[in-house]
Amino acid sequence: MSLDVAALRQQFPILSRKLDGKPLVYLDNAATTQKPQAVIDALVDYYTTCNANVHRGAHQLADEATRRYEQARDTVAKFINANVREEVIWTSGTTEAINLVANGLGQLLNAGDEVLVTEMEHHANLVTWQQACKHAGATLKVVPINARGELDEAAFAALLSTNTRLVAMPHVSNALGTVNPIKALTAKAKAVGALVLIDGAQGIAHGDVDVQDIGCDFYAFSGHKVFAPTGVGALWGRASVLADWPVWLVGGEMIQDVTYQDATWGALPNRLEAGTPNIAGVLGLAAALDWFNTLDKAAVQQHEKALLASAHEQAEAFDGLRIIGNATNKIGVLSFMLDGAHPADVGFILDRQGIAIRTGDNCAQPLMKKLGIPGTARASFSIYNTLDEVDALFAALRKAKMMLA
Template sequence: MSDLIQRLRADFPALHQEINGKPLVYLDNGATTQKPQVVIDAISDYYRHDNSNVHRGAHTLSDRATHAFEQARKTVQQFINAAKPEEIIWTRGTTESINLVAHSFGDSLQAGDQILISAMEHHANIVPWQMLAQRKGAELKVIPVNERGELDYPAFVELLNDRVKLVSIVHVSNALGTINPVEDMIAKAHAVGAKVLLDGAQSTAHWDIDVQALDVDFFAFSGHKLFGPTGIGVLYGKEALLEAMPPYQTGGEMIEHVSFEQTTFNQLPFKFEPGTPNIAGVIGLAAAVDYLQGLDRDALLAHEHQLLQRARTLAADMAELRLIGDAEHKASIFGFVLNGAHPADVGTLLDQQGIAVRTGHHCAMPIMEQFGVPGSVRASFSFYNTVDEVDALFAGLEKAKLFLL
């Protein structure tokens, strides 16, 4: 283990424990990442010292909480290089961000309009568009995926026409690890007048995101997959689009004036943030972003790639292992099945050895069905994982085979 990785591991308290008498090998980062101590401290400090509601408070605690809350918005703006902090909308996570766009931007769709998604999408990027299409009489079109788990780019181009109003695509597949060619896809979609939403839930933790360079219209991600707390997420939207969209939910803070005759709505970003927000979550997310920005992310990405390559090498020597998704361009998500064994049984036997993986359909039933499996075992690596932990995974699989095959 390099000195750098060893130092980083020391920042994450949850990594240093035993499960079933074995040292924890945490390989479920695609579901949620562990939290560094600085994030835990930031949340705790808010509740210990500044706990108060934000905005409109006439006292010091509220002023301090509001300052931290809005400074966090600027931190995230800079993190993804949005043009203005007003383009950062706090949500509960990627799922709510996508639903916000489906309901609010989707309000402008008409019968006969088309929405494009891919066959590898998470359910959160399928079902909202199905429901929108049903409400509006629009058509939902699906970009196919090949046997390696790669998006069929020529088919995507063929599907584009002036009836397509939105392309909603995952940046990195949570089930396959595939990295999609989003820069080219955004440009192609814009050429026919379509807007693009990018699901960044699985990409933001691995490399720098520049929404202006991408020229993406909407970008969504979750704090808990970014070493931050659960229950907080971000929707980035271009200012002109957000200005034109009606509110998604109503309540306090998102209004400018209310009478029984008429209500007028607040300015951005507050138009989309009704009610008391997840203040501690916002502050914790900002602490996670600050932590990440203090690291050499290129070096950490190279380390994650090394972990993935180690897993691929070991998999090649295990005849019973079938990869689920072997795209040329992959993030550090390693999905597989052991032929003849149910994924849930594999996961249980690995847990008995202290190895945490995810099993099931990963909220991506359509792509699992395409691969002909009910689900898969998914090991997802982060920068605090080690080559020894990858080796431990495969040693654990060898033991599991004795019981299952």
């Protein structure tokens, strides 16, 4: 069980770039992953061989585009183990997918209903529910985390009640790297009759996602987190839930019948997919998942664990560096602060050495406020990163420390 990382890197054209004469060390994968040539080729092939709108034209190009587009739905359904293909709804990404669910639930919520989120939420999985509750007069409850950056499971259980309509939580924290025990927490939520939505933006690229095994009702993810283009993603939802879910966008494609006075909606998945979709993005997403499926998942996970272990070992030995997030079960993310240095300054100095990281609040301002920090520097790892790149990160940090002293 091994991963040929050198051969893998050859499939990503951007990794051969140099920045200011220095090799690119790309450690911002939690923000977006790079794209293999197979995905780039899929986009070019669509635009050069069968560019047409789907489900509409009475000509060969439209038929071919539609066939590829719907085959892509099959690819996603199989990748996450959906019961039926109609449970896969195309969106522009995780944010739109969560908004689709939140807008629908907002129409169903009443005063006295409750929605649970966590202290580690990305804004996309916090502000949506915050606003839905505000408009409906419902109550938003927040599950706390402990000092290690893990969810307080006892508090989670205590906050659940028969008034809980939905629990929304991340599979993996984008700011801390914490992997949440979503299967166990979902079971607790379902025991009180709550719906469960999983923000899978950070979970989709790091291991096998099986929505049947998780037991949730919704799973949302973005293509660009799993080697696909930006601007495309998917919402998986149980057919029994989605079949009557309040529509969000209205327009073309999702109509069953329309008059000047009223309209009725089509069946899944069309009823939740108004307008012309990101066809090229959908095909790119399918190409990314097909490509990802050629890899040995166990070897991928072993390699990513080795990268994080090396990063943690060097971080713990680095004088003046504080790790933010020490969950027992974490993946892919090293968030940290250097004593006396603003994260933005650290990021700038690293960038001048060819090392790309994220700095700031990671779209998790309430979490940063809880931790009493302005933000972090965040290195996040993917399958094409190497142990040598981890070493390069810390060599650059030693230089940054000297420059900022």
